[in-house]
Amino acid sequence: MFMRSLKIGIVCPYSWDTPGGVGNHIRDLAEFLISAGHDVSVLAPVNDEYQLPSYVVNAGKPISIPYNGAVARILFGPVAFARVRQWISSGDFDLLHLHEPAIPSIALLACWAADGPMVGTFHAAAKHQKIIFAIGPILEPAIEKLSARIAVSEAARLTLTNHLDTDAVVIPNGIYASHYAHGIAQTKWQGNTIGFIGRFEEPRKGLSLLIAALPAIAAFAPDVKVFVAGPGDPSEILKEIDPQFRHHFEFLGKITEEEKKDFMSSVALYVAPNTGGESFGIILAEALAGGACVVASDIPAFADLLGQGRYGALFPSENSTELAKVIIELLQDCDKRLKLAVAGKLRAQKFDWKVVAEQIYSVYEMSIVGSEKVKLASDTRSWNRFLSKEDKQ
């Protein structure tokens, strides 16, 4: 599948040492490309140089700014720009892959500074990105330089067409599906159990909806257990729960990758009641790959990932009564649950890195057709060419 070894430069806009969807995606992609024999260099802001993988190049310390309902650790400014230019000119890349080039970050700086084959991946999906809307005319000439645009989901693509008036190819985020396919069912998590993974303290993850739905569920299934995994302090959340129902909840804290795959293979239902701010939903893909039956809110990214309900059950977002109804129905109907889980597991193969990386690579291939290597844009400008000719004489 991989015909020619390429020198690929990937730019990560967010801090490398802060875990997040985009960072994980870039790490997996870089490692997959390296294992396929390509030469990959990732430029990223880094807080702590300790334990940096060999393929990551430090672009400087990130600063924290509020963005899209969360805190983004990104980097820009003249010093960063100089480093980006230096990285491009010394890298001798066949192609640059820029992530999230529409936000002010080193990815945008790289897009500005470079000339040649470039691919951009857009991760964010947001209804109102006023900042982007306002600086659109400035962004346009930069974004235009990308030879191909990738959106990670239909929702991200819509955001792009609405705000920047440009189209993109949809290529989903990748997971290692085979890794999740071999989870071992643990009896402690089996039975009438509901799983939830995520930073439960963030309201947009929607744990409070599940809490609100629980009394109705417990009335039908008195032995129902909810396992909540993820980093955070459960004491605040526990206060929110009626003491009568507290014993239904168990907080597991942060779980390892190994535990996660067993978790997904064990629980009767995996519930994702997120209220928004998701552009893909990688955790749902992982849950499907692990063979869990998924119940999710019908926000665009999730509805899209679950095939409008063919690969997992959907409920109207922010509606706990409907959530309870869907959960009760599935807990009672074992056949339906199994059917959804089987369909979901098949669906998850579409997100396997083998499939996803091949799609990304074919976009790479198409972008480099008929183009030279990546250069600094300033080197190719006519007056600079003119000047350097003068120098040589």
Next chain:
Amino acid sequence: MRYWVLSVFLLLISLWYLSFMASRLDRLHHRVETSWANLDALLQKRAAVALEIAHSDIADPASSMLLTSAAYQARDAQIQNRSQAESGLSGALGLLLEDARHLETAADNALLTELSALTDKIRVAIAMHTEAVSRTQMVRKKAIVRTFRLAGSAPLPVTYEFEADVL
């Protein structure tokens, strides 16, 4: 004196802007050309695979004839009739694939997988090309580009009408 400095400054700025727009347009034209070259190569490859399928056991004599003529038409089409011819080939392939699903043999299976991989790539190539074309058309509509004839003698790229759903 001050007006003089100001006007020189403004002149420099507008010269810079003109050169910026010209290089932006040049880059877009380059993108249109490379994406078209790309799409063209993939379509040629598809026609070749279609011919191979026509000569294999997958196709019965009637659909083999249909496919062969569609493939040759797509290959020889002039640029104006190209999209129509390619859509014709897509249609012929679609008809055949509908049937072939029931009687796949191992050897022919390789051809069909190649075709479906090609189809996926063509879909991406079309998206890349139409995007480049519509961008270029948009920039060329700008008043500054038209007044100063920044596009030079480059022809206005035409949108390639592709019925993506037949692919």
